[in-house]
Amino acid sequence: MTACTGGLKTQRLEVKNFDKQGHRGCRGLMPENTIPAMLHAIDLEVTTLETDVVITKDKQVILSHEPFFNHEISSKPDGTPVTETEEKSLNIYQMPYAEVKRYDVGLKKHPRFPDQQKLSVHKPLLSDMIDSVEAYCRRNRKPLPRYNIETKSQPATDGQYHPVPSEFVELLVEVINRKDISERVIIQSFDPRTLQYLHGKYPLIKTALLIEEDDTKPFALQLQNLGFIPSVYSPAHTLVTPLLVKQCRDAGIGLIPWTVNDPVRIKELKKMGVTGVITDYPDLFLK
Numbered sequence: 001m002t003a004c005t006g007g008l009k010t011q012r013l014e015v016k017n018f019d020k021q022g023h024r025g026c027r028g029l030m031p032e033n034t035i036p037a038m039l040h041a042i043d044l045e046v047t048t049l050e051t052d053v054v055i056t057k058d059k060q061v062i063l064s065h066e067p068f069f070n071h072e073i074s075s076k077p078d079g080t081p082v083t084e085t086e087e088k089s090l091n092i093y094q095m096p097y098a099e100v101k102r103y104d105v106g107l108k109k110h111p112r113f114p115d116q117q118k119l120s121v122h123k124p125l126l127s128d129m130i131d132s133v134e135a136y137c138r139r140n141r142k143p144l145p146r147y148n149i150e151t152k153s154q155p156a157t158d159g160q161y162h163p164v165p166s167e168f169v170e171l172l173v174e175v176i177n178r179k180d181i182s183e184r185v186i187i188q189s190f191d192p193r194t195l196q197y198l199h200g201k202y203p204l205i206k207t208a209l210l211i212e213e214d215d216t217k218p219f220a221l222q223l224q225n226l227g228f229i230p231s232v233y234s235p236a237h238t239l240v241t242p243l244l245v246k247q248c249r250d251a252g253i254g255l256i257p258w259t260v261n262d263p264v265r266i267k268e269l270k271k272m273g274v275t276g277v278i279t280d281y282p283d284l285f286l287k
Contacts, residue, residue, distance in 0.1 A: 019276025028280035031106035208232035
């Protein structure tokens with residue numbers, strides 16, 4: 001379904017119910033961006049699994065928030081912790097996936113998420129995560145989720161930590177199409193180049209424009225700079241106001257703020273009229 005806003009074509013996101021999104025699966029409870037985190041989020045009745053992807057040297061699409069091994073969560077193959085000074089030298093885009101799998105990202109105690117369960121896990125292939133989630137849902141007769149997948153890219157590190165947007169999107173869409181989940185996918189990014197390429201080449205795949213907390217540009221200018229109306233506008237939750245809710249509704253755009261870890265704030269945002277929220281603690285939805 002489309003509508004016109006300021007001469008731009010709108011791609012509507014049909015959300016029948018409040019969209020409960022688990023951030024990196026359920027980062028507050030399980031190691032982020034891992035298969036166990038996604039399965040636990042399913043048990044907590046999320047409607048959408050939010051995740052991030054990066055690309056390996058051998059062109060595999062894997063779950064990871066950074067294109068390197070973050071010192072807060074990573075241990076090297078010999079079991080020693082990754083340090084902050086060395087983390088960016090452990091560049092996933094320069095490693096084949098066989099090497100990436102040797103690093104653990106679940107045993108190290110997370111300094112900001114003390115309730116996170118510790119597990120020995122590695123960064124999974126996006127395709128393996130999808131297979132595991134779909135099989136788990138069918139086996140346990142649970143609704144199949146949507147997937148909100150963020151492309152981790154920026155102009156300054158093209159070719160260094162990730163491929164250029166066109167190649168990144170093509171690698172990602174190949175997995176999405178192979179797994180036949182395109183109707184249940186949203187691609188989100190802070191990098192408008194990714195979304196622009198996706199919208200031009202694959203206009204039926206939904207898109208979400210991520211907005212940083214310090215981005216003070218007017219809503220209309222942000223959409224103008226993007227060049228089309230995305231399916232979802234996804235700002236830091238501190239930026240949500242009744243005016244923004246009205247602007248998104250008038251433009252036919254879903255409004256899904258991040259990352260909301262306070263139940264009172266979730267309730268406030270729901271009353272304001274957002275179409276969903278992203279949280280590290282999906283168990284809050286059950287409370």
